[in-house]
Amino acid sequence: MTTTKMKHVDAVVVGSGVVGSIMCMELANAGLSVVCLERGRMSDPQKDFTMPYVHDELKYDRHSDIFQNLSRETITVRNNMGEMALPMRELGSFKPGELVGGTAVHWGTNARRFLPHDFELRSQSEARYGKDYFPQDCTSQDWGVTYDDVEPYYDMFEHIYGVGGKAGNLDGQIQPGGNPHEGPRSREYPNPPTRRTPQGEIFAKAVSELGYTPFQGPAAAMTQEYTNLYKVHLGECQRGGFCSSHACSQGAKANPLTTVMPALYKQPTFEMRPLCNVIKVNTDSTGKKATGVTYIDARGNTVEQTADIVILATYCFNNTRLLLLSDIGTPYDPTTGKGVVGRNYSYQTGGRIHVFFDDKEFNPFIGGGMVNTSIDDLNGDVIDRSGLGFVGGAYIGCAQPGATPIKSKPVPHGTPRWGAAWKKAVAENYHHCLTVSIHGSCQSYRGHYLDLDPTYKDANGLPLLRMTYDWHQNEQKMLKWMYEKITQIVKVMNPSKYHAHPIASKYSIVPYQSTHNMGGVAMGADPATSAVNKHLQSWDIPNLFVVGGSAFPQNPAQGPTETIGMLACWAADGIKDIYLKRPGQSMV
Amino acid sequence: MAESQVPYAYNYLTGAEARFLDAAVERLIPTDELGPGAKDAGVTYYIDQQLRGMWGTHGRQYRSGPWHEGTPQQGFQSRLTPQEIYRVGIHEINEYCNQKHGKNFEFLAADLQDQVLHALEEGGVSLPSLSSKLFFDILWRNTEEGFFADPIYGGNRDKIGWKLLGFPGVGGSEYNARLDNPEPYRVKEPVSIVDIEQLRAKLDAQGFPKHEKLDQQGGRK
Numbered sequence: 001m002t003t004t005k006m007k008h009v010d011a012v013v014v015g016s017g018v019v020g021s022i023m024c025m026e027l028a029n030a031g032l033s034v035v036c037l038e039r040g041r042m043s044d045p046q047k048d049f050t051m052p053y054v055h056d057e058l059k060y061d062r063h064s065d066i067f068q069n070l071s072r073e074t075i076t077v078r079n080n081m082g083e084m085a086l087p088m089r090e091l092g093s094f095k096p097g098e099l100v101g102g103t104a105v106h107w108g109t110n111a112r113r114f115l116p117h118d119f120e121l122r123s124q125s126e127a128r129y130g131k132d133y134f135p136q137d138c139t140s141q142d143w144g145v146t147y148d149d150v151e152p153y154y155d156m157f158e159h160i161y162g163v164g165g166k167a168g169n170l171d172g173q174i175q176p177g178g179n180p181h182e183g184p185r186s187r188e189y190p191n192p193p194t195r196r197t198p199q200g201e202i203f204a205k206a207v208s209e210l211g212y213t214p215f216q217g218p219a220a221a222m223t224q225e226y227t228n229l230y231k232v233h234l235g236e237c238q239r240g241g242f243c244s245s246h247a248c249s250q251g252a253k254a255n256p257l258t259t260v261m262p263a264l265y266k267q268p269t270f271e272m273r274p275l276c277n278v279i280k281v282n283t284d285s286t287g288k289k290a291t292g293v294t295y296i297d298a299r300g301n302t303v304e305q306t307a308d309i310v311i312l313a314t315y316c317f318n319n320t321r322l323l324l325l326s327d328i329g330t331p332y333d334p335t336t337g338k339g340v341v342g343r344n345y346s347y348q349t350g351g352r353i354h355v356f357f358d359d360k361e362f363n364p365f366i367g368g369g370m371v372n373t374s375i376d377d378l379n380g381d382v383i384d385r386s387g388l389g390f391v392g393g394a395y396i397g398c399a400q401p402g403a404t405p406i407k408s409k410p411v412p413h414g415t416p417r418w419g420a421a422w423k424k425a426v427a428e429n430y431h432h433c434l435t436v437s438i439h440g441s442c443q444s445y446r447g448h449y450l451d452l453d454p455t456y457k458d459a460n461g462l463p464l465l466r467m468t469y470d471w472h473q474n475e476q477k478m479l480k481w482m483y484e485k486i487t488q489i490v491k492v493m494n495p496s497k498y499h500a501h502p503i504a505s506k507y508s509i510v511p512y513q514s515t516h517n518m519g520g521v522a523m524g525a526d527p528a529t530s531a532v533n534k535h536l537q538s539w540d541i542p543n544l545f546v547v548g549g550s551a552f553p554q555n556p557a558q559g560p561t562e563t564i565g566m567l568a569c570w571a572a573d574g575i576k577d578i579y580l581k582r583p584g585q586s587m588v
Numbered sequence: 589m590a591e592s593q594v595p596y597a598y599n600y601l602t603g604a605e606a607r608f609l610d611a612a613v614e615r616l617i618p619t620d621e622l623g624p625g626a627k628d629a630g631v632t633y634y635i636d637q638q639l640r641g642m643w644g645t646h647g648r649q650y651r652s653g654p655w656h657e658g659t660p661q662q663g664f665q666s667r668l669t670p671q672e673i674y675r676v677g678i679h680e681i682n683e684y685c686n687q688k689h690g691k692n693f694e695f696l697a698a699d700l701q702d703q704v705l706h707a708l709e710e711g712g713v714s715l716p717s718l719s720s721k722l723f724f725d726i727l728w729r730n731t732e733e734g735f736f737a738d739p740i741y742g743g744n745r746d747k748i749g750w751k752l753l754g755f756p757g758v759g760g761s762e763y764n765a766r767l768d769n770p771e772p773y774r775v776k777e778p779v780s781i782v783d784i785e786q787l788r789a790k791l792d793a794q795g796f797p798k799h800e801k802l803d804q805q806g807g808r809k
Contacts, residue, residue: 051795052784055758058737063643074650079661086658086665089650198770238796239767240759250794363773365755366763400767405736405755417709418616418728419702423752427622430753431772456652508661 003294004303009033012293012307014278014322016040017102018561019548019568020313021256021264022160025230026572027309028267030580035305037276037295040099045257049247057404060246066105068096072277072459075317077509079470080447081334087456087464093508094515095245096315100274103315103515104255104561108244108401109370111163111220111254112558113154113566115380116147116183118441121391121554129386135474137446138391139337139344140554144525144534147183150570155186157565158218161254162226162234164191165218179215181376191223199362199434200373203398206492212375217397218562220254221369230263241402243368253369276303279460281310281326281544289584290544296460308583309575312521312546313568316345319550320450320520321465329521329531329540332449334468340531340539341521342450345467346555348516349394349440349475351501353486354410354433358496361431364408367400374398378485379441379557390477394440394557396486403430410435413499436490438482442518444554445472450520470507479503516560518552523567525588535574535587536567542579542586547571598633599640600671604692606632608678609727611694615701616731624748626735634734634743635674644671666722677723680715681708739780750778758784760799761792775799 010032013020020036028034043066054060068074068091076085097103117124122141125133134140157163167185168178177193193216196204204214221237228234237252251258264270275298282291282304292306312319323329323341332343376382379393403409410433411425453466483500490498524530527539536551538544549564556563578587598606613626613635638644646669658665668676681704685693689700696704707713709728711721734743736750738757744750750757757778766773779789779797789797 051791052758052781052797056738056740056781058733058741062733063648065648069648070650071646071648077662079659083659084656086656086662087650087652088662089664090646092663195768197768237764238759238761238794239763240796241763242759361772362770363766365759366766366773371767402759405749405753406733409753418705418731420618420620423617423620423622423625427752427754430755455654506661509663510661 002302004301006035006303006305008306009035010307011309011311012037012305013311013313014293015102015312015314015318016100016272017097017256017313017315018104018565020102020311021260022565022568023311023313023547023572024270025260025264025267026569026576028264028270030576031269033269035271035273035307037278037293037305038100038272038274039277040097040274042272042274043099043101043105043257045247045251049249051249054247054249055240055242057242057406060106060242061404061407064106064245066097066099066247067091068098074464076453076456076464076466078466078468079506081468085453085466085468088509092510093513094517095512096317096515100272101255101257101261105247105257106245107255107515107561109220109253110559111158111161111218111370111562112395113182114147114556114558114563115181117381118556119143119145119147124381125391128381134391135445135472138443138474139446139529140391140443141344141522141524141529143553144523144530145570150566151183151186153566153569153573154562156229156569157562159190159229160259161220161565162191162222162228162259163189163218163220163254163562164193164223165189166193166216168215177215179374179376180213181380181382189218191226194219194223194369194371196373197367197371197400199400200371200398202434202493203373203436203489206489207375207396209492210489212377214373214375217370217372217374217395219370219372222252222254228259230260232259232262234258237369239366239368239371239402241365241368241404243402277460278322279325279462281312281322281328283326283328283541288541290541308543310544312544313548316517316520316549317450317465319546319548321452323521323531323546324452324465325462328544329538331451334447334449337446340527340529343529343531344444344519344522344553345448345450345469346442346444346518346552347469347507348514348555348559349392349438349442349479350513351438351440351479351483351503353436353483353490353498353500355436355490355493355495356412356429356433356497358432362434364400364403364430364433366402368402370399370401372397372399378482388481390474390481391443392441392475392478392557394438394478394482396436396438396482396489398434398436412497436486438479438486439557439559440475440478440482441557442475442555443472444519471504476503516555518549518555518560521546521550522553523551524553533586533588535578536571537574537579537587542584545571545575598636600644601632601636601639601674605674605678606636607694608682608692609635611701612705612727613731613734615698615705616728617735623752626731628745629735629748630743630745631731631734634737634741635730637742638730639671639674645669666718668718670726673718673723673726676717677715680717681713681723684713684715740782747778747780756799758797761796762799774802776802
C-alpha cells in the first residue's frame, strides 16, 4: 500500500464540528496554515437543508444521513466487564453526526453554562461535606480550570453562537428574570431570551408557588436576526418544530455551518478536506512528538498529512479511539484504576413526567430551538446536599421542542400500546399534554470506561471502541429524589392526569436518551488521572491537543454543548497565547 | 381523497405478504368512528417502500459478525435484514396460524388476530428463525411511521394520521408569532411536502406554508 504525502501545514484539525470549526477559525485567523479533515461529506445548509424537505420526521429523526453511518464504524456496548460487548448495530440512545459541521448540525440548541461549582466538584464537595461524600468507586474530579478562568471563553462562544437568554448574575449582581444560581457573567447574552409559551407559563406559575425561580433557559436558536463575532449573519428561528435531530432551513440554529464556516472558508490559509477518515496520529521515533495524521480518503487512498500541531476535535468516542489506535497515552485499566485514556466515561441522567389537562389545549407542534422555562434551584451546590445520599443535581425544565407526530404523542399511563384504545388516547391527548423534565448530572466511576474491542472491527479493519457502562446507584438515587421534587411541581399545576417515566434499572442502547457522551480523554491537573492538561494539551505529546466532550471528567447537569464550544475557544486561545511562544513545550 | 389514488402495487412484498400486512396493521390502528385506520392510510405500501430502500437492507446499520443474541440492553442483534425479517417472519407466523387455527392470519377473526399479535408482542410465539417480539416491534414501529410520516413515503394517505392528531404538517408561517399565544391553532387541512411541491399550499417568503385555520372552540374535542 502506498501512502500519499500531502504538503506540510502548521496545524491539522481532525473533525469539523463545534470544536474543529472554532479551532480552525482561530488558528487560521492567527495566520497558521490549517487543514481540517472530516470523515463526513461536505454540506452547504443553503442547498442541502431547504423548506419543505427539512420538515420530514422520518428522514431526519429515523433514517437520517446526517447521523453516523454505522455500516462503516460503530461502537460495541456492554453493561459490565462480565458481559461480551456487542456492536451497536443501529442508532438509538444517542446520535453522533457525520458530515461537515458534525453532530451540532442536528443539536437541539440547549446552551447553558456549567455552574462554578461544577468545575471544582470534588474539592468543594469534600471540603463542605467530607471525604465520604462521594461513592467509593466514583472517579469524578476537578477540571483543572475554574469558572473564573473560562468565563471569557463562555462569553466568546455565546457571541459566536448567538445564544439568547437573560443574565441572572452580572458581575455578582443578581438580575431579575435570569437564573440566580448561575456564575457571574461579564456581560449580558448577545440575544434576548425566548418568549414564554403557554406551557412555560403553567410551569413558571407552579414553580414560583413552591419558591423556586423560573427563567427562560438559554438557547442557540436565534431569537432575532443576529450577526456574530465572525461577522456571519443568522436568521430568526420560526419555531416550526422539526428542530432537534433535524437540520435547519433558516440559518437560525447556531452550528458550525451557520456560525463559523462562512467566515472560515474565506481564510486564505485554510483548507477543508471532507470524506477523510483519520485512522492514526503519527509520532516520531521518540514518541514524544506528533508528526501528523494518516487518513483514508474518499477513493480509499491512504494519505499522510504532516503538521506541527495536531488537534483531535472529534466526538468523545473518536477522540478516545484515535489515541488508543495510535498507542498514545496509557490506556485505562479498570482492574487497577491506572491509566488515563478511556477513563471517566459518563453520560447524562434524564427523567420526565407527562402532564395531561382535560381543560387546556396547547399547540404542541409550535416550538423548537429549545424554547423552555427552567429552574436551577435543585442543581449544583445551590441547596445543602448533606444527607441527600447522592452526588449531583439537575435542572428542571418544561420545553416545547415541537411535537412531531411519529415520536411525540404521549398517552396516559395504562393506555394499551396499540389498537383502538391507543388510537383514541393519541387523538385525545396530543393537544393536552406538557412535559416536565429532569436534566441531570452523571458522575464517573471506576467501572465505566472506553477501550478497544477485542472482536469487532470497522470497515478499515481496525478495532471498534468498546463502551462499558451502566447506571450507577448514585444516579438512580438522584433521579428518585428529583422525581419526588417534580411531582410536587406537577401537583401544583392541578392536572387531570400525570405519569412519570420509570427509572431504568439498566442502561440500554435502545431508546433515544441524549447525544451527551462524555469523557475518555479527561482534562485535569494531574497526569495520573487525566489525559490532557488544563489547556487540552496531551500530557505525553506537547504538540497534540485533544479537545471536546472527551475532556469532561464527568458530566454536569446542564447539557454539554456550550461547554464543549467554550473549551474550543479556551484551547485555541491557549495555543495562540502560550503554546506558539514556546512550541513543543508543555504549557503547565 | 386525491392522494389515495396511488395504486397498491408493490416493489418488494408478495401478494400474500401484503394481505398479511393489510390485516395486521388494520388491527394495530383500526378503522373506527375516529376515522380510517392503518390499512386505508397505506401503511402496507409504506412498509413495501421502506423494505425496497436503504433501511430494508440495513444499509446504514453495522452488519458484521459474529452474531450473538446479547442482552435486551444491547439492542438489535439479528443477522436478518428488515427485508428478511418480514419475508421469513410473515411466512413463519402464517405457519403458526395454520397449525393453531387452521388458517392464514388474514382469515382469522379480529379478536383472534389480536390474540396472535399480543402473543407475538410478548415473545410468546416460538418461530423457527427469529424472535416473535423482534418481528412485532419492527411491525409496530413501521406501522406508526407509516401512519404519521409525511405522505411522501406512501403512507399517511390523505394525511389521515395528521388529521387524527390535529397536526398541521409542515411548520406554518405564523408559528413564531403564535409561540406565546394560548389560542388553539387548528387547520382545515394539514400541509404535506407533496402539497407544497404540487403547489397546493400558499407559502410565505421563507417557504413556510400559510395554513388555512379553523375557527376555534377550544377545549378537548
